[in-house]
Amino acid sequence: MDQNEVLELNFYDRPEDEQQDFLAQTWCNQCLEVDLGMVNPREYRSEDRHWIVGDCARCGNEVITEIVYEDDE
Numbered sequence: 001m002d003q004n005e006v007l008e009l010n011f012y013d014r015p016e017d018e019q020q021d022f023l024a025q026t027w028c029n030q031c032l033e034v035d036l037g038m039v040n041p042r043e044y045r046s047e048d049r050h051w052i053v054g055d056c057a058r059c060g061n062e063v064i065t066e067i068v069y070e071d072d073e
């Protein structure tokens with residue numbers, strides 16, 4: 001796999017409750033506030049990253065949520 005290759009995934013393939021959590025739990029660099037919510041989510045993954053990009057529900061600035069998988073759950 002190419003190091004820089006980025007795959008676009010379908011956010012809406014996630015279970016409904018996960019979608020709600022990701023849409024609600026955000027950090028906006030513009031508003032400097034957590035949990036303002038995001039709209040228009042797009043999900044991507046690359047070799048070593050997995051993240052969701054959306055628009056801040058308040059200001060429309062791009063917000064990014066990194067997805068981190070716990071090894072031992």
Ligand SMILES: [Zn+2]
Nearest residue numbers: 028031056059
């Ligand atoms: Zn914002």
